[in-house]
Amino acid sequence: MRTNQHPTIAITGSTGHIGGGVVEHxxxxxxPLRLVVRDAGRAPAGAGDVVEAPYGDRAAxxxxxxxxxxxFMVSASESADRLEQHLTFIDAAAAAGVRHVVYTSFLGAGPHATFTLARTHWATEQHLRASSMSWTFLRNSFYLDVFPLFAGQEGVIRGPGGDGRVGAVARADVARVAATILxxxxxxxxxxxxxxxxxxxxLAEMARVIAQETGRATAYHDETLEEAYASRQTYGAPDWQVEAWVSTYTAxxxxxxxxxxxxxxxxxxTPPMSLADVLRSA
Structure with a gap:
């Protein structure tokens, strides 16, 4: 391996599923790897070069x-100022002399995407395109791993998804692709x-696979928009977050x-994992 010739790879999100998976690979x-984390105490065991820097702190x-x-820039946690954090971090990367950014975006990212957070990904992509750095965008579909969680304790996936289909991807596969690219x-x-x-x-087919693989009764309830907003208001989340939750299904x-x-x-x-594969591996 041309270790001394290869540029240092800065990896964000190493305390999460995607970044952590990349580090393992x-x-x-x-x-040469450098892990950029918010809390060094949570960095993967055995990590050597670890630095602390939140996305929103340009100087750090x-x-x-x-x-x-x-x-490797894993998109920031969902928040009202997520885009601002992304733009600040990208500007910091350019100022630091980074030459290439690999960014985890979203499938169908665009200014008018139904899934509201895909619009933030689009704006982030545009900022990278306008920067002095080269880029690679990983436009991931929804993660397969989260759909069993949507069923909750009662075993019902609720949302206005109709009969729409989603080619969701396993987080492990995203990590494998990212590691290959890096x-x-x-x-x-x-x-x-x-x-x-x-x-x-x-979503009905997903519910059936979950039930078959886990042995736990699971069903899909196709909510109306009114039902979807009402059922999520009980969490006391801000409007932008409720909109994101509901638009997951409407997309x-x-x-x-x-x-x-x-x-x-x-x-x-290697072929990507299916929902059954993800459930079995868990």
Missing amino acids: LRGSGL ATEALRGAGVL ADASVHEGRTYDLTGPQALT IAAGELDVVTDTVERLTG
Whole structure:
């Protein structure tokens, strides 16, 4: 491995599923890694080069990224100022001399996407395109891993998803793709990759797979929009977050997530995991 010739790879999100998975894949590669975290105490065990810098702190982020050539930027946690955090961190990366950013975006990201958070991803992409850095966008579908969680304790997935289909992707597959790209990032400059699972399922079909694999009764209730907003108001969440929750389902109903690609297998050489695979591995 050309360790001394390979640029330092700065990895964000290493305390989460995607970034943590990337670190596991690259840990023994000999590539120079730097983990950028909000809390060094939560960094993966055995991590060497660890620096603290929140996305919204430009000065800290600039210092943390100085000397890194490639940045794996996992999108920030959902918040009212998520886009502002993204733009600040991107500006810090450019100021620090980062040459290439690999960003976890969303399938169908666009200014008018039904899923409201996909609009934030689009604005982030546009800021990266306008920067001095090269970029690679990983446009992930919804994560397969979260749909069993949507069923909750009562075993019912509730939302206005209709009969729409979603080619959801396993988080483990996103991490595998990202690690593959980061190992030779220059090959992927200017590329946008749509990442999905092996099939597009309706929410009713997902409920049946969950029930079959877990042995726990699971069903799908197709809510009306009025029901969807009312059932989520009980959480006391801000309006933007409730809108994001509901638009998860309306985007599926609109057919915007009815997409299946061969990208995972083409880039990694291994087929993507199905919902049954994810449940069995858990």
